[in-house]
Amino acid sequence: MPMETGAAVDAEPRGHRIVPGPRGLPLLGNLPQFAKDPLAFFERLRGCGDMVRWRFGPHPCVFVADPECIGELLAETERSFDQPALGIAFRTVMGNGVVVARGADWRRKRSLVQPSVRPKQVRSYASTMAAGAVELADTWAGGERVDVKREMSALTQKIAVRTIFGVDTPADSEAMGRAMDVAQTEIGKEFAGIGALLPDWVPTPGRARIKKAAAVIDAEVGRVVARHRDGGDERPDLLSRLLTAVDETGAHLTDREIRDEAVTLYIGGHETTSSTLVWAWYLLSRNPGARAALTEELDRVIGGREPGFDDFARLTYTQAVIKETLRLYPTIWLVTGVAKEGARIGGVPMAKGTRVWSSQWATHRDARWFPEPEAFRPERWDAEAGEEIAQYAWFPFGGGPRACLGTRFAMVEAVLILAVIARRFDLDVDPGAIGPVPTLTLQPDREVMATVRAR
Structure with a gap:
């Protein structure tokens, strides 16, 4: 070479x-x-x-x-x-939130955002996560055909707006969803293309599209923030905590900072979990042994009831399915x-x-750290199996001081959604390979259609 x-x-x-x-x-x-x-x-x-x-x-x-x-x-x-x-493109959508900020500005914003996603707060959101999955499962019937990508996106969007904004949907959830799709695509194109080297002032069709998408996102988030400010009463959602958070000087986040952090949390709680779940259904459909092991655990641990936060720690194989999915198809x-x-x-x-x-x-996907790296093997995450995984051989949420603040939120959400739906149904994803497209997150390269099979 x-x-x-x-x-x-x-x-x-x-x-x-x-x-x-x-x-x-x-x-x-x-x-x-x-x-x-x-x-x-x-x-x-x-x-x-x-x-x-x-x-x-x-x-x-x-x-x-x-x-x-x-x-x-x-x-x-x-x-x-x-x-x-x-x-x-990235900065137009994300602004200068905690993911983008540097130095003292980053430390201040992290200190203000972090309390909203601590384990105690995630526990309080778990019932909303499970309830959203139950609502979706109640609309399905055996033999039905579903677009897995669309269904998981709609579900995690609903959960995100409930936990982050404290409402059922933004003013126009379809417009918000379309804007986020455009944002993902354009960020990926700019990052991997010649646009990455162009000065900010150079106009391109992609930059025009991202500005329109950001305007929609700004309008929807702005409406929800305004409703919160007008409401006056205390709410348990993430946005309310951001609105009341104060730094060491006693200062609140500005309106622009609230917008940036709300969008960051929305993307982290919606886009990343949605993508992970799509890849999980795809992998389970092609690995019947893993699917059987998953349903055995669900029948044994939760039986005929719906799962809650206290089940998360006991659903070890379900967690392993999500971890192995994130190994093969890391969202970031x-x-x-x-x-x-x-x-x-x-x-x-x-x-x-x-x-x-x-x-x-x-x-x-390095065989030195993961034997049979292309194989979907959730059991490799079984602590008792003795397969030692080197630290930072697996890092889907980053690490160090800038590790993803929403790691716990994302894991609990993905596990509970998977548990709710897999307890009732198998999803048989249509035959044929599905490839990954690296945009803002790792997305399937085509629609993911599946047949719902009642268990």
């Missing part, structure tokens, strides 16, 4: 060796290869070594695949690595940071400005 030259680091490490990646083009570097198929590109880099040099356009980059190096990258974010400057498929002065990874000093990347997709 042809290699490129040029240094993105200052010295060779102890115990690690930086190797050059695929040869790039002048100015564009490896961007065309990355844009064509980002997932395959990261797997190709992993095949070169655990620390690989490449270029994202003119930017020098290092790709890391070793769990110890990944752990260092995640742990040193904020101290040794900055968040990268994300594309205008890459992490990256920009080296500050003095940054190091694996003992290697990183030149200031070097972009250090890692991919959940590539590391989760």
Whole structure:
């Protein structure tokens, strides 16, 4: 394989060796290869070594695949690595919420948002999660054909607006859903294409579409926030907690900050869980042994009743199904940071400005950490089975100081929804392979149709 030259680091490490990646083009570097198929590109880099040099356009980059190096990258974010400057499509939708903010601004926002998603609060949302799944299951009948992607999206949207906004639906849930679909697509296109190198002021059709989508999102969130402010009474939803949160100076979040955090929580509580559940039904449909093990646990643990928060810890195989789904189809498929002065990874000093990347997709499918990496094996998560999984060989929610705040929320939601529906039905997803498309999250490349089979 042809290699490129040029240094993105200052010295060779102890115990690690930086190797050059695929040869790039002048100015564009490896961007065309990355844009064509980002997932395959990261797997190709992993095949070169655990620390690989490449270029994202003119930017020098290092790709890391070793769990110890990944752990260092995640742990040193904020101290040794900055968040990268994300594309205008991402920033137009997400604003400057806790996912995007840096430094003192990030620390302040995290301190204000974190109390809303602590375990005690997640417990209070569990009944809403289960109730939403029951409502959906009550509308299905054996033999019915369903669009799994659409059904899971509508369900998690309903749960998100109930737990985040304290209402049943936004003013126009269909418009909100369409806007989020556009946002996902355009963010993915910009990130993986030539648009990633264009200045913000350059107009493109995609940027026009993202502005229209963001306007819809802003309008819907704004209406709900206004209703909360006018209501005056205390509510148990996330938005109410954000509206009353104060920082160490006694200041509240501004209206714009409320909007940014509400959208961030909405995407985290809706898009990511929806995608995970679609992939779970797809994998269960193609692995009858795993599906049988899942239903055996559900019959044994919850029997004929509906599950609640207290069942979460006991549904160990159900949790394993979600964990294994996130291994094979991680909703968030890459992490990256920009080296500050003095940054190091694996003992290697990183030149200031070097972009250090890692991919959940590539590391989760590494046979060194997961035997038979392409196989769907929930039992690999059984602690008693003795299959040790290295820390940061699995990191679907990131890690370190900027780990996803909604990890607990997402796991409880996915497990309870899966338990409610799988206790009643099997979903036989139509034959044929479904590929992943890396947008803002990892989405199926086509509709996911299934036949509902009553148990």
